[in-house]
Amino acid sequence: MFIDGRQVPDGTIIETDIAIIGAGAAGITLAREFIGSQRHVTLIESGGLEPDEATQALYAGESKGVDYPLEAARLRYFGGSTNHWGGFCRPLAPIDFEARSWVPHSGWPITRATLDPFYARATTICQLGAGLTAGDFDDSAAWRLRAGGKSLNWQSIDLPGDDFVTRFFIYSKPTHFGEAYGGEIGRATNITTYLNSNVTEIVPDAAVQRVERLTVATLGVEGHPGRRFEIRPRMTILACGGIENARLLLLSNSVATEGLGNGRDLVGRFFMEHVHVPGQIALIALDARARIATGYDEPQVVGDAEVRAILMPSDAYLRREQRLGLNIAIYPQRPVAEGSDAERPVEAGVLGLLRLPGAPDATVAGEATLFGASCAAEPIPSPDNRVTLSTDRDALGLPRTRLDWRPLPVEQRDLARNVDALARNFGAWGHGIVRALFTERPDWQDEDIGWGNHHMGTTRMAADPQAGVVDADCRVHGIDNLYVAGSSIFPTGGPVNPTFTIVALAMRLADHLKSRKLAG
Amino acid sequence: MLSRRQTLTMLGLGTVSTGLMLGAGGLWLDYRRRWETPALAQTLFALLPDPDGAAALGALWLARHPELVASPRALPDHLAARLAGHGWVAAGDGLAAMVVAIVRDEFRRGQVEDVQGWRLSEFQAALCGLAYHMTSLPRMG
Numbered sequence: 001m002f003i004d005g006r007q008v009p010d011g012t013i014i015e016t017d018i019a020i021i022g023a024g025a026a027g028i029t030l031a032r033e034f035i036g037s038q039r040h041v042t043l044i045e046s047g048g049l050e051p052d053e054a055t056q057a058l059y060a061g062e063s064k065g066v067d068y069p070l071e072a073a074r075l076r077y078f079g080g081s082t083n084h085w086g087g088f089c090r091p092l093a094p095i096d097f098e099a100r101s102w103v104p105h106s107g108w109p110i111t112r113a114t115l116d117p118f119y120a121r122a123t124t125i126c127q128l129g130a131g132l133t134a135g136d137f138d139d140s141a142a143w144r145l146r147a148g149g150k151s152l153n154w155q156s157i158d159l160p161g162d163d164f165v166t167r168f169f170i171y172s173k174p175t176h177f178g179e180a181y182g183g184e185i186g187r188a189t190n191i192t193t194y195l196n197s198n199v200t201e202i203v204p205d206a207a208v209q210r211v212e213r214l215t216v217a218t219l220g221v222e223g224h225p226g227r228r229f230e231i232r233p234r235m236t237i238l239a240c241g242g243i244e245n246a247r248l249l250l251l252s253n254s255v256a257t258e259g260l261g262n263g264r265d266l267v268g269r270f271f272m273e274h275v276h277v278p279g280q281i282a283l284i285a286l287d288a289r290a291r292i293a294t295g296y297d298e299p300q301v302v303g304d305a306e307v308r309a310i311l312m313p314s315d316a317y318l319r320r321e322q323r324l325g326l327n328i329a330i331y332p333q334r335p336v337a338e339g340s341d342a343e344r345p346v347e348a349g350v351l352g353l354l355r356l357p358g359a360p361d362a363t364v365a366g367e368a369t370l371f372g373a374s375c376a377a378e379p380i381p382s383p384d385n386r387v388t389l390s391t392d393r394d395a396l397g398l399p400r401t402r403l404d405w406r407p408l409p410v411e412q413r414d415l416a417r418n419v420d421a422l423a424r425n426f427g428a429w430g431h432g433i434v435r436a437l438f439t440e441r442p443d444w445q446d447e448d449i450g451w452g453n454h455h456m457g458t459t460r461m462a463a464d465p466q467a468g469v470v471d472a473d474c475r476v477h478g479i480d481n482l483y484v485a486g487s488s489i490f491p492t493g494g495p496v497n498p499t500f501t502i503v504a505l506a507m508r509l510a511d512h513l514k515s516r517k518l519a520g
Numbered sequence: 521m522l523s524r525r526q527t528l529t530m531l532g533l534g535t536v537s538t539g540l541m542l543g544a545g546g547l548w549l550d551y552r553r554r555w556e557t558p559a560l561a562q563t564l565f566a567l568l569p570d571p572d573g574a575a576a577l578g579a580l581w582l583a584r585h586p587e588l589v590a591s592p593r594a595l596p597d598h599l600a601a602r603l604a605g606h607g608w609v610a611a612g613d614g615l616a617a618m619v620v621a622i623v624r625d626e627f628r629r630g631q632v633e634d635v636q637g638w639r640l641s642e643f644q645a646a647l648c649g650l651a652y653h654m655t656s657l658p659r660m661g
């Protein structure tokens with residue numbers, strides 16, 4: 001059942017077993033897991049079923065460091081940011097979960113093996129295709145088999161040595177979680193969804209050991225003031241997205257003045273994004289369609305799945321060179337022949353080098369293509385990159401978000417060195433020559449920095465309460481009935497898009513909650 | 521079809537080559553006068569499928585290596601030394617294969633030059649430099 005929070009009488013108190021705050025990828029995944037269970041679930045969503053400007057404006061904030069578009073980088077209505085995501089799905093790799101000596105603050109309290117069964121389940125809700133496993137993201141042989149004897153249009157980029165390997169993204173439709181699952185959530189007799197309802201504070205008991213109630217406010221409409229009501233849950237899951245999760249914990253300060261779960265000043269810190277360097281890396285290759293990019297340059301349909309090959313540094317390389325991870329997606333930009341008058345002579349020279357007698361492509365005829373390479377880099381978790389509260393207030397009277405994010409110099413260095421390694425490997429392979437305008441510098445230049453709209457790390461997971469906000473079960477340290485879902489719990493972000501992992505972790509959390517007795 | 525001069529002007533290389541000439545002072549004139557194209561340089565040049573394109577890259581590269589412009593023999597010697605380092609003894613059919621092997625080896629070892637972002641092996645870059653010299657020389661004979 002859906003209820004518009006603006007119709008709920010002021011002062012109403014709603015009791016429930018489980019409250020889920022936020023109906024995006026994480027919140028909807030969790031709610032679905034409880035359909036038909038004995039537990040009553042209340043899903044509280046800030047927006048309605050369609051976007052509206054006033055609600056979206058609640059996401060506006062202030063950014064220091066990188067000029068980050070806090071409002072445009074997320075959507076605040078049922079389905080959350082999945083209403084405009086790209087659908088790129090890939091699990092984190094085993095190495096991403098490890099404590100690596102060269103990545104400060106790295107190490108999850110769980111391993112990739114813990115998540116494998118949940119990744120397999122997540123393929124269904126993300127609508128990636130039937131019968132997929134976590135292993136399919138790494139295995140080109142599996143795709144050849146899956147093609148069922150039909151010829152798979154694929155040419156591996158077999159760079160020499162073991163520095164780079166081919167891996168796969170599998171695409172979600174992209175599934176808009178609100179549209180795809182709103183129907184079943186609406187029909188579920190044990191789930192009530194409150195729309196247009198903003199949780200403004202999570203209020204604990206005096207000892208700050210249990211959540212007692214959630215205060216909820218709606219925006220006023222046409223001269224009518226907003227409504228205020230309360231939810232009293234036995235268990236609460238915060239699922240408002242990677243930035244808002246931290247903001248809401250910081251806003252929850254009427255009992256714990258430093259904010260809920262923030263006894264060690266960790267909430268909001270360690271914010272991470274995947275830096276991209278748009279337009280700075282390119283590759284020229286001959287006879288491109290047949291020889292190099294097929295399967296990499298665009299998704300291939302295999303049965304009911306859409307897959308796309310990417311290049312990634314191998315674990316061996318990352319360990320040997322002690323580098324941060326990277327994912328490299330290649331896309332065609334234009335035929336070389338269509339370069340500008342200034343570009344053409346130089347690019348012709350590059351092509352000529354690929355066609356030197358005796359070179360692997362010396363006799364390859366046909367068009368040459370200039371490819372772009374989109375590189376998304378793994379970030380380092382840094383306590384100085386953080387979400388705090390601004391002195392500005394939103395329409396509900398709450399302090400807005402302030403984001404202070406500056407990618408670190410070492411991230412610049414590693415990305416530049418990884419790109420150098422890529423260029424060397426292509427050169428040694430002989431089927432392509434790389435151009436990298438992005439070179440090693442002492443620090444980032446503003447114009448270098450693009451991002452993925454991936455907000456991670458602000459309520460990081462750690463077994464030790466001194467080192468993280470939530471424990472390995474996603475429970476806020478010290479607060480018995482408060483959990484967090486979403487990429488804010490990632491202690492490190494790896495080099496790939498987060499939502500597939502968000503969904504897997506949400507499924508794992510649902511299993512954990514089902515196994516817990518409800519107290520109170 | 522653009523002339524070589526038009527092409528280089530468009531690349532902004534008119535200035536580069538002038539700079540090279542000025543930088544090398546009287547040596548440049550001397551270079552042009554005394555140049556006797558060694559057979560090896562001729563053979564290497566003949567390998568290039570697109571000499572003008574290579575020259576465009578070469579001009580960009582040479583702008584950062586004035587020492588290779590300062591003496592007429594520097595660049596051919598540089599290339600010959602690299603070939604010799606890989607066991608090259610005399611001109612012959614194996615030269616092309618040797619060049620490809622050197623290029624691969626240099627990429628593997630990280631002996632790479634940045635030419636306006638394009639990552640070329642040192643030998644490739646020097647070969648382009650040679651193309652620039654060869655196409656800049658007045659035709660003889």
Ligand SMILES: Cc1cc2nc3c(=O)[nH]c(=O)nc-3n(C[C@H](O)[C@H](O)[C@H](O)COP(=O)(O)OP(=O)(O)OC[C@H]3O[C@@H](n4cnc5c(N)ncnc54)[C@H](O)[C@@H]3O)c2cc1C
Nearest residue numbers: 022024025026046076080081086087088199453486497499
């Ligand atoms: C343009 C774009 C492209 C993207 N492409 C990809 C991609 O290809 N692959 C990928 O993995 N990821 C992608 N992402 C990121 C992806 O959208 C997010 O990782 C994902 O949606 C996060 O899920 P979530 O449930 O944690 O948060 P969200 O989906 O943001 O959902 C949070 C929900 O909480 C609600 N909410 C917030 N505050 C409150 C409150 N106080 N009270 C009640 N409700 C509240 C919001 O209205 C929202 O519905 C992309 C993002 C953008 C912006």
